[in-house]
Amino acid sequence: MVPTSSSSSELNSVVDAGAGNGTNPGDGGAQPSDGWHTRELRAENAYVGRLYDRLEAQRAFASARLREIHLQDRGGTAQSRMERDTLEIHHTRRLAELHAAEYGLCFGRIESADGERQYIGRIALSDEDHEPLLTDWRAPAAEPFYRATPAAPGGVAGRRHLRSKGRTVVDFDDDAFGLNALAGRDSSELSGETALLASLTAARTGRMGDIVSTIQAEQDRVIRSELGGVLVVQGGPGTGKTVVALHRAAYLLYTHRDRLAKRGVLVIGPNTTFLRYIDQVLPALGESEVVLSSIGALYPGVTGTDTETPEAAAVKGDGRMARVLADALEGLRQLPEDSWTITVGRRSPYHVELEIGRALCERAHAAAHRTGEPHNLARPDLVERLSSELALRIARDRGGNMNLDDVANLADALVGEPEFQAVADRLWPLLSPEQLLTTLFGSPELLARAMPDFSEAQRAALLRDDPGPGQDPAPWTTDDVPLLDEAAELLGPLPGSTVSRQAQLTAQELEFAKVVLEDFGVGLVEMDAEMLARQYQGEQSLRPLAERAAEDRTWGFGHVIVDEAQELSPMAWRLLTRRCPGRSMTIVGDLAQTGAPAGLSSWSEALEEYTAGRWRTVELTVNYRTPAEIMRITEGVLRAVDPALTVPTAVRSGGVRPWSLRIPEEDRGAALRAVVERELAALDGGRMAVIHAPSLPGELVDALAELDGVVVADGPSALDSPVVLMTAAQAKGLEFDAVLVVEPAEILAAHTRGVNDLYVALTRATRNLGVVHSRELPQMLEGLDAR
Numbered sequence: 001m002v003p004t005s006s007s008s009s010e011l012n013s014v015v016d017a018g019a020g021n022g023t024n025p026g027d028g029g030a031q032p033s034d035g036w037h038t039r040e041l042r043a044e045n046a047y048v049g050r051l052y053d054r055l056e057a058q059r060a061f062a063s064a065r066l067r068e069i070h071l072q073d074r075g076g077t078a079q080s081r082m083e084r085d086t087l088e089i090h091h092t093r094r095l096a097e098l099h100a101a102e103y104g105l106c107f108g109r110i111e112s113a114d115g116e117r118q119y120i121g122r123i124a125l126s127d128e129d130h131e132p133l134l135t136d137w138r139a140p141a142a143e144p145f146y147r148a149t150p151a152a153p154g155g156v157a158g159r160r161h162l163r164s165k166g167r168t169v170v171d172f173d174d175d176a177f178g179l180n181a182l183a184g185r186d187s188s189e190l191s192g193e194t195a196l197l198a199s200l201t202a203a204r205t206g207r208m209g210d211i212v213s214t215i216q217a218e219q220d221r222v223i224r225s226e227l228g229g230v231l232v233v234q235g236g237p238g239t240g241k242t243v244v245a246l247h248r249a250a251y252l253l254y255t256h257r258d259r260l261a262k263r264g265v266l267v268i269g270p271n272t273t274f275l276r277y278i279d280q281v282l283p284a285l286g287e288s289e290v291v292l293s294s295i296g297a298l299y300p301g302v303t304g305t306d307t308e309t310p311e312a313a314a315v316k317g318d319g320r321m322a323r324v325l326a327d328a329l330e331g332l333r334q335l336p337e338d339s340w341t342i343t344v345g346r347r348s349p350y351h352v353e354l355e356i357g358r359a360l361c362e363r364a365h366a367a368a369h370r371t372g373e374p375h376n377l378a379r380p381d382l383v384e385r386l387s388s389e390l391a392l393r394i395a396r397d398r399g400g401n402m403n404l405d406d407v408a409n410l411a412d413a414l415v416g417e418p419e420f421q422a423v424a425d426r427l428w429p430l431l432s433p434e435q436l437l438t439t440l441f442g443s444p445e446l447l448a449r450a451m452p453d454f455s456e457a458q459r460a461a462l463l464r465d466d467p468g469p470g471q472d473p474a475p476w477t478t479d480d481v482p483l484l485d486e487a488a489e490l491l492g493p494l495p496g497s498t499v500s501r502q503a504q505l506t507a508q509e510l511e512f513a514k515v516v517l518e519d520f521g522v523g524l525v526e527m528d529a530e531m532l533a534r535q536y537q538g539e540q541s542l543r544p545l546a547e548r549a550a551e552d553r554t555w556g557f558g559h560v561i562v563d564e565a566q567e568l569s570p571m572a573w574r575l576l577t578r579r580c581p582g583r584s585m586t587i588v589g590d591l592a593q594t595g596a597p598a599g600l601s602s603w604s605e606a607l608e609e610y611t612a613g614r615w616r617t618v619e620l621t622v623n624y625r626t627p628a629e630i631m632r633i634t635e636g637v638l639r640a641v642d643p644a645l646t647v648p649t650a651v652r653s654g655g656v657r658p659w660s661l662r663i664p665e666e667d668r669g670a671a672l673r674a675v676v677e678r679e680l681a682a683l684d685g686g687r688m689a690v691i692h693a694p695s696l697p698g699e700l701v702d703a704l705a706e707l708d709g710v711v712v713a714d715g716p717s718a719l720d721s722p723v724v725l726m727t728a729a730q731a732k733g734l735e736f737d738a739v740l741v742v743e744p745a746e747i748l749a750a751h752t753r754g755v756n757d758l759y760v761a762l763t764r765a766t767r768n769l770g771v772v773h774s775r776e777l778p779q780m781l782e783g784l785d786a787r
């Protein structure tokens, strides 16, 4: 461990030497009578005070510019409105960034061997003469602050972590690499150990915070890894995968803003509770253009529910469903056994009966297939083929005195005939994705035809009851969303839908947008001319990227980050790769935590098909969440998941041994309630999760629900209440001061990946872990202290 400077005489002398040369920005009028530590603190406060002055000045500038814009006349030409809105966006964003930097503006500095100092913070600041005062943590120049270790200092002689309250620096910790190396002492590889441990042992607030001041070297390598290709970050529980992925989003947007900001970055999390848990991290880093979503929300107009049975989830997620949907669609394009007969011109004296034979229908089908267009967009070619052949036949039957224009008019007239349209609907019905899925899931015959490779039971799992007249259909589930999206790809938009209307931009609209972009230069607005022009279709004002992307199913993001990626089914991967045409992705997860029925057991399963040879894996190895005492208990459980896996090293021990308590079978509710009450009192304002099997008996839920402050996981206050009742699947990615695992035997038996769920449940605690059971305790938990 590296001692802090205040207790290290060697270190004092190094820092003194640097501080005393009078040329460094940290000098702040030291008094000869003060101790070294006090003088240093005063100097740091003087420097940081100057940084806040600069921050204020920049805020005042951005506010003044915004006020001017707001005072301008709102009318004018389309081009001037575009210009004004573009500048408004720019200054609003800048102001948000400057406000986000308020808390912990500057958190450290590095010093080179020749005494040169560089302060590191949330944003870059310079003085009135443009001399740099503060380096943005994402800039290449800040890298040594995170990467330097005693074994590999990389030119850094000293590193200081500043700890602040509000705008005041209250303390600092120093790492002196040169001297440690000289002294040959055992040194920690942890950077800013005191600041890190203070952050790790703080009570949880229910929301994830940023770690910008204590990012560790192995995490920094992930954050700054290159943009292209697919980066897979595998790591055990608590190794910082989520928090690192979010910092990577901020880093990539900073470093590659020209390439990424126009299309945005998409972050996928497992559910809405998790998204709420992480939603403050990126705004705190000054980023507001990142779209957070779950798979269930990626299809516009639908919010998938989590009500799927494991059997249906496994089938719906199966990659073969892509073929099934295509075959089901083909199955809905009918052909006559022999022929269909229609009567056209019923209301005129010239009505005529037409026989439409199978061969003609096959030719019409072939014409539509030949277009290579999605189903709905191919229908006009089918209609054209059918109507023109029929019109020619009528012309021939009338004795050949019709010219080509007459035939074309006749064909148009045929298309307007109801019976002709009815035939076209049978041959090639116009369908929405919802209609295709509803038809498939409501028809055992169609399921049997489209799913010959699946068992009877698998097909039955997909059947949805007809809700009956006037009843709402069952809501779409999260596992339906990738299927709806796949169906949308096959079908294309319906004629007259918003998507097909949007396709037309006038040349003038594009011209305006190009001029605006040229005037303001690249980078001021994160759009290309086409995107900007689209914003002004229908006189809309500029809307945030998240909003635009959310309602456009075909939006292609510049980079996609997937958290808890092990849970995604092959069908969900297909959807995500469509949302990321450039295949620039960061995928973080832990294969030992896979709980979803169609989830992954290897990364290549998901990635080889779409990104063969373009994905690389890195591993995070240190657990920052769970104390060593708890991690030891999970060893047996992890062995049961996969004997080859090892638990990540816990960065700290908590001093509290995990325990188990057997409660009587007959009165489980009251006994469990008593335990929860006792643990909650001991927590002293912290937060606790009670994690149970998916089928926690109602009597236990009722007993706990009577307690003040207990909520269930899917409610809106799940992250804000002192106690939350949840399954392991719902707890995925979250953390709590204390965790009570109820009936581990039931969690194990709940489904085929029950042991993975138990591993997830046991690794959520930052301080205390208890296991409450009335059934036999599984042998893999034998290390618990029995109470």
Ligand SMILES: Nc1ncnc2c1ncn2[C@@H]1O[C@H](COP(=O)(O)OP(=O)(O)OP(=O)(O)O)[C@@H](O)[C@H]1O
Pocket (backbone or CB within 6 Å): 196, 199, 200, 208, 209, 211, 214, 215, 216, 219, 235, 236, 237, 238, 239, 240, 241, 242, 243, 244, 590, 624, 625, 732, 733, 734, 735, 763
């Ligand atoms: N360098 C760091 N400095 C401070 N805190 C950190 C650091 N790295 C991780 N943490 C904290 O450790 C905890 C676990 O991090 P995170 O949730 O990102 O881990 P994870 O690998 O995603 O875990 P899981 O797989 O269990 O979901 C969080 O509270 C996070 O803020």
